[in-house]
Amino acid sequence: MPSISIAGVIDEMARQRALDDMGILDTPPEERFDRVTRLARQLFGVETAAVNLIDGDRQWAKSVSGIGPVEIPRDRSMCTVTIEHDDPLVVPDLSADPAHAHKMVPGLINFYAGFPLYAPGGERIGAFCVYDSQPRHFSARETEMLRDLAGWVQQELTVSQELSRASEVQQGLLPQQLLSLPGWKTAGVCIPARAVGGDFYDWYPVGEGAALTLADAMGKGIAAAIIAATVRAVLRSAARFGDVAGAVDAASAALTVDLDNAGVFVTAFHSRLDMDSGVLSYVDAGHGLSIVARADGSSQRLRSTAPPLGVDPETEWQVQTVQLDPGDTLIVVSDGVLDLYDGTLHSLDNLVTLALLAQDPWEIIEAIRARARGTSADDVTVLIVRRDDAD
Template sequence: MTAGSLRPNRLDTLRVRRDKSVKTVLNRGMPATPEPRRAVVIEDDPDIRGLLVRVLTKQGFEVTEAGAGFPGIEAVRNTRADLVTLDLNLPDLDGLEVCNRLREFSDAFIIMLTARVDELDKLTGLDNGADDYINKPFSPREFQSRINALFRRSRTPAADEAAQNDLRRAAEVQQSLLPREEVRLDGYEVAGVFRPSRSVGGDFYDWYQTPGGLHLTFADAMGKGMGAALIAATARAVMRSVRHDPDLGNAFNLASRSIASDLDISGSFVTLFHARLDAGSGKVSYVDAGHGLALHLQADGGAQRLPSSGPPVGAWGDADWTEADLALAPGDSLVVVSDGVLDVFGSVEEFTDAVRRSTHGQPTAREACAALLQLAPADTAEDDVTAVMVRRLAGAAGTAAP
């Protein structure tokens, strides 16, 4: 899923072979893996239950699932769960009754999930012992943030310091993934901006110049902290490893298969947008794996959002992605942003219009990227905010600089 609520454009996801030298550098100095926390998901909808299990597994929980109230209560008792997600509309017991029974023997954090939006339902749920309450449809990123907030309340000073150290290391890894080389293409401007969230997510972008143009990768690994940063590093390394394959679709699918089992083991996925620019013609060939936040901005102020060509990498094992292309005319731009920007808006249409308005008329690609960053102010954004622009200058021939 992309940001906001559960949208039809699901962000699903690839297995990557990790180069030993990359693993050595990234894992150096990492603390020993702590004992996993335990969670129980009590939810009768199998699709929502599967999503919750995936998110919690990525967050480091050992997860037990139950499709009804009575087996859910037993699962909490048997696992001594630290966290319970509880649907209010269950086939055997009302969720509020389940909450009451759990509070007789468990001090686990309880997050209620329901389609009931009435304020009375919310207050009743909290009065019955729930710690938080989320309405369906919900954002997986909001769900992760709520979990993190609950567990921060009970941290000891030592645990909090360890968590902060982990975030600092994750931020260092994440920053190391951003491109250091400047792209110099006659007739083009290339710019990117990145602002990490306080919890450090899995956003990154990467570019490198080729004899005929440019390769660009833009990705978002699900999760937070060091786990997301390592997945992002793996995705970057694998995408670079297939750079010499002339067939973009084949290269992308090969890279995706190489990372898929790593993602499956970690219960994670990565949304990826990978593009190749032929500078002379302005042709951009691309593959969009569940990202869905790339736009073709026309010189006259029009905007077209590029559709995804498949699910996120790691969402399911038998996925294939198809190559598409667009033509950048003089004055046109390719813009790719993260869902940290999308989260600000109520719909994809509002988001698309805001990107179009904020970038149109900006004198440079760098200033356009800065304007995109302002769409999600730092004091309110809960996720990484990232933006990249490739602009073809008006009236330029468009050839690679020597």
């Protein structure tokens, strides 16, 4: 990193903090950035186009189209020079420019053009650039075209920041504490396919037990997340009803118009557990992805008997019950978990096997989390309740 003044050190710290807060470093490639770099490479006829971010003593590429590296030392980066000013940086021939000749890499970069990219607070965090191993002229018209594409990338970065904040909010809505249920253990996880998703799980104390919910709003992203947050809030507010059918009925009545206007539906498993008797009372609204792994190695699927929320406002919600005996494990999942296996309901058998092998519900969660890492195209959500073995 080049030597800078005290004021420069302070500016650099603020710049780095702004970049870190965006939550974009070391994230997987995304098509919304890749399509811009592909377009730029084709449009300008260059070997490489990239979205580069300057992170500490390195340059890291969020998107690269062409032969350029994903990561290089900062002191070899032309984008480091670009972020020193707000103006575009165009160097037709690095080898002939005394100020930049040391950054020329044969076979990779001898021409460079880049525009700075900004954090929401205005800090310069990186650059959108094109470069080539051969010197070339870059016209004023091409510079303006590059500016427009950089503006496109800038909009996507703004969306990234908004999604990062939305993700923090959504994760904050998930249960932050374990339930205090003597003789029982609970565990859950929600892994959205995007920054935010339409799945959620929830638990909270009710009487001599707990309410347990897993729901899946149709779709992905922000729209599905908003629907999911609304369903959670309505079901929680309906906790005053003494039975699960009353709670689901109240939620259905409150949500029908909104769901109909949005053209979506929500599958849900909503239940109440009596921790003393082990009786679980539940309504399954079109979900059908719940199974009980019995301590003796057998299993019991809890089938759905009603449509999803938002399909038929006249539905009469029927309460079903299941007995959870010592050593039994209830597993409720979203359909994204099925896709981690063969995509069919037979995938639930894999979860039963995990339950029989695991000493603790969190071991099941970690196994599913590991399987979903970097491979899931759908939201993955799991809710697990296990009754302790009899003494």
